[in-house]
Amino acid sequence: MDDLSKSDMKFFSDQQHCFADILLPHEVQARIQVVVLNFLKILSSPDPAISDLPLINRKSSNSRVSEGILTDVSWIFLSHSFCSRSLMKANATKAFIRDICFLWKVMEMCFEILIQDKRVTQRELFYKLLCDSPHYFSSQLQVNRTIQELCAKDVVALLRCSRYSLGIMASRKGLVAGRILLQEPNQEAVDCSACGSSGYAISGDLNLLESLSTKTDARYIVVVEKHAIFQRLAEDNVFNQIPSILLTAKGYPDIATRFLLHRMSRAFPDLPILALVDWNPARLAILSTYKFGSIGMGLEAYRYACNVKWLGLRGDDLQLIPQQSLAPLKPRDLQIARSLISSTILRDNYRQELAVMMQSGQGAEIEALYFNGYDYLVKYLAKKIVQANYI
Template structure:
């Protein structure tokens, strides 16, 4: 225990560490204990004071993009800039208390050797401290505050990822001591991805696929499977049904590590939201703060692209909405966006229009598979 305490004390004194560690429960508990002891030590000093909580700043201005020496994957990291939560600031008072409440609840969960989803944690907290928690968003933000303070992953704190993702195609999955699941036999429903990141980490993965295809929308995912895309193009198909959740990103990251060199191709709408989804898979998200880098993969944008707009009927083009322009502005201000993506985004803004994948059905319901096959050939992924 003494070594564990020393390790945690070194952690709190080392501001160079700006990523979230994956810790066993005993060390995660030790970091919470050290945070509490530091707080009490300041309160009981000769000049007692209410200490502030130094949190790694989770803003784009504090991010940088790092590219590995032996890989094409770029990832988002956070730099050595800190913000604080303090009782001395009126607007931050409740946020300060919420951090301690979430840490307390996580400590209980770890002691009981349990895991909870963010939604379950929300209900635990509103029942325990309704005066401090009124929405899921407050809980989600506070979880990120705790991650930024303790610099360990949410999973280390006993918080599971909620998963919307499904996977299908030429992939065999096997949980330890369980039967093999053939994802090609799951039909258009696919295999539901677990929110248990430890289970995803221990999955045995096998495939004879040559590509992984990431699809933005569930309806497109089902259409591709109904058209037998994984047989025509030997592939694994995966979707998060919109903005990617952690579990789906983690499984994709695991597959990219297990099958290095296998192209990961993204099929998203030609609009700012589609590009944001692709970038989240490719680089990680600043919203994930210190955990962003763990889920990055070298995803390639296969479509829709501006060169494909001639395939979309003019009447199927949709005007950009204010929300689209807001997302576009955020992406443009990010250093993570590579030049060709920035040009695509500029074209969207200049045209004032967006195109959705479903517009390709103008050429027939079976056209999407042909479109992907053509793009794969054009991109020299064969």
């Protein structure tokens, strides 16, 4: 056991860039065992005390932006700074202590999943946790929060391995349409231009996404924030007029959608990746997640970051829509705007756009372009792309 501890405790070693490893099941099991053994060792000591759990600090003060060498891609990363979770603090609340118990319970369930060589979705783990440990939870909302916070963040931060390595895969959420052929191993190729407005559903199995064979004659990849806009563009066969691949996560991007986008950026490095989002701070945050990753998942951000350009909507597009279609920014939008302004990730031209939003106190939705006709959106995209009007 001593050899096991020495060999696997290296993931707690000092590094400037902290990241989550992609590990084999037995390697994750070994890391869980090390954490448990250290915990038991402390409890069996002459003066037992429950030590702090060494979690990587996921606050913005511990985040940095890495500028890629020989690449245009930048990404958020977390530096080597630990925060502590302890049961022994005088001001520790019952909820805080309960969260620590949840952390151990989630690790236990992940260990069982890996032993059985299985993968489960977050939703499946949700029901497993609810049914196996009903006395731990007062509501389904509490279970869901536990899965979101502890699986995606605390367990990853403690074990320094990716969420997928824990045996947890994303549910199907994202869609692809347009001029790309996708072929799973031992399966027929899928022509995504023939999938209609429903598109091709992106699997939550990252190993499967990595093994996809891809072919395309597209010249652009267009990331569409909204599902409804994606459906309209796919229905209008925009990819036949603008040789392109359409991709959407139906809002905030999940890991699988970001993974596939990154996979396509590696397979087709010459294709510009252009984002079509609403003009408001929350949607700029979505674009930034595709482009840089997020602080909450800073240990894995470098695996999914892409050089995404902002196609629209932008401030100079407001002349194309009527004034009455502008919507006042919500308090949540202003909070996100202040957070983005205070961060180090935004380029100057993005900051200028954000400053205009905050100064005007208004935002605009993509659908406002329909004021010019239901076929105007395709014309808008074509003109912006031909003129290379993206930042």
